[in-house]
Amino acid sequence: MDIVELRSDTFTRPTPEMRKAMADAELGDDVWGEDPTAISLQEHCAGLFGMEAGLFVPSGTMGNEAALKALTNPGDDVIAESRSHVVLYEHGAPAVISGVVLRLIDGPNGRLSVDAVAEMIASANEHTSRPTLVWQENTHNMSGGRVIPLEHLAAVARVAHEGGARAFLDGARIFNASVASGVPVRAYGAEVDALSFCFSKGLGAPVGSMLLGSSEFIDRARIVRQMLGGGMRQVGLLCAAARVAVDTMVERLAEDHENAQVLAHGIADALPGSVDPAEVETNMVFVDLPGLDVEEIVRSMWDEGVRMAALGPTRIRAVTSKEVDRAGIDRAIAAFGQAVRGSNAVRDAAVAV
Numbered sequence: 001m002d003i004v005e006l007r008s009d010t011f012t013r014p015t016p017e018m019r020k021a022m023a024d025a026e027l028g029d030d031v032w033g034e035d036p037t038a039i040s041l042q043e044h045c046a047g048l049f050g051m052e053a054g055l056f057v058p059s060g061t062m063g064n065e066a067a068l069k070a071l072t073n074p075g076d077d078v079i080a081e082s083r084s085h086v087v088l089y090e091h092g093a094p095a096v097i098s099g100v101v102l103r104l105i106d107g108p109n110g111r112l113s114v115d116a117v118a119e120m121i122a123s124a125n126e127h128t129s130r131p132t133l134v135w136q137e138n139t140h141n142m143s144g145g146r147v148i149p150l151e152h153l154a155a156v157a158r159v160a161h162e163g164g165a166r167a168f169l170d171g172a173r174i175f176n177a178s179v180a181s182g183v184p185v186r187a188y189g190a191e192v193d194a195l196s197f198c199f200s201k202g203l204g205a206p207v208g209s210m211l212l213g214s215s216e217f218i219d220r221a222r223i224v225r226q227m228l229g230g231g232m233r234q235v236g237l238l239c240a241a242a243r244v245a246v247d248t249m250v251e252r253l254a255e256d257h258e259n260a261q262v263l264a265h266g267i268a269d270a271l272p273g274s275v276d277p278a279e280v281e282t283n284m285v286f287v288d289l290p291g292l293d294v295e296e297i298v299r300s301m302w303d304e305g306v307r308m309a310a311l312g313p314t315r316i317r318a319v320t321s322k323e324v325d326r327a328g329i330d331r332a333i334a335a336f337g338q339a340v341r342g343s344n345a346v347r348d349a350a351v352a353v
């Protein structure tokens with residue numbers, strides 16, 4: 001049975017063109033700064049985002065953590081939205097590696113409130129710790145892949161700068177934000193001091209993320225990368241695939257966004273109120289199932305070859321990517337409808353769906 005993989009866009013596998021580029025890549029020792037394919041990718045990406053320099057890192061998590069350490073001192077405060085990846089999914093690394101305190105703000109749709117950030121910075125004094133970095137995430141994963149509009153991102157960065165703090169963007173899926181909003185990635189880059197983005201999610205490369213910022217920042221991040229064991233030797237092998245990803249896989253993200261819309265509408269038809277398609281802006285569909293047995297529904301879809309992820313006791317996440325075409329989406333909608341109709345909770349309540 002063909003699998004419809006909707007758990008994450010990290011399941012994307014490299015294209016034949018990526019595999020060929022890997023086989024043909026010119027290589028050197030990147031820890032010595034001599035891998036031509038890595039150098040060329042870093043320069044190319046810096047150019048795309050209007051930044052001075054770039055650094056290839058093995059993962060988005062390492063990019064975030066290297067950035068944090070390069071941009072802060074132990075004891076500093078970092079302001080972040082409370083459901084950001086750096087807060088929830090990096091195993092406390094900001095505290096362990098950088099010794100920083102995360103100051104959290106709940107942001108609807110992943111957006112930090114400009115006033116709340118300004119107030120947090122303004123309330124620091126000689127008796128308190130001091131926010132030196134403001135962290136944004138775009139698209140914002142845990143709010144359902146929502147796009148942070150450029151004006152909002154810029155307004156938050158502005159209050160950070162006015163308060164003497166720096167602005168960082170975790171742009172793991174910044175190309176999804178760009179394709180959905182029509183805002184060039186360069187415009188996002190212009191608002192922040194540094195950012196990271198991933199090659200290994202919707203863009204389909206097997207491994208890697210890019211850190212971008214000033215040359216001084218990248219020099220510091222390179223040292224941290226080495227400290228974390230992320231300096232890799234003939235890394236051009238991976239950078240070659242990443243280059244194909246940025247060159248050829250960006251525009252097609254629109255197809256993933258369309259598929260997410262179709263999926264959201266199909267799920268909303270099967271179980272009204274479980275998802276609002278208007279809130280699906282990119283490639284993620286969050287489905288709320290209060291009162292239903294989420295594990296049972298996920299298992300039932302799994303038996304039909306459709307994989308979605310349980311996100312806690314009442315929610316399922318489906319992420320579209322190049323691995324799933326429209327026929328796969330149709331199968332996912334059918335499997336969801338069947339799973340819900342067959343669910344014990346629905347049967348017990350004799351709810352017609």
Ligand SMILES: Cc1ncc(COP(=O)(O)O)c(C=O)c1O
Nearest residue numbers: 059060061062085137141170172
């Ligand atoms: C917003 C965000 N940042 C960072 C990461 C970390 O990327 P990686 O899995 O490559 O460490 C992810 C992964 O899903 C993410 O969604």
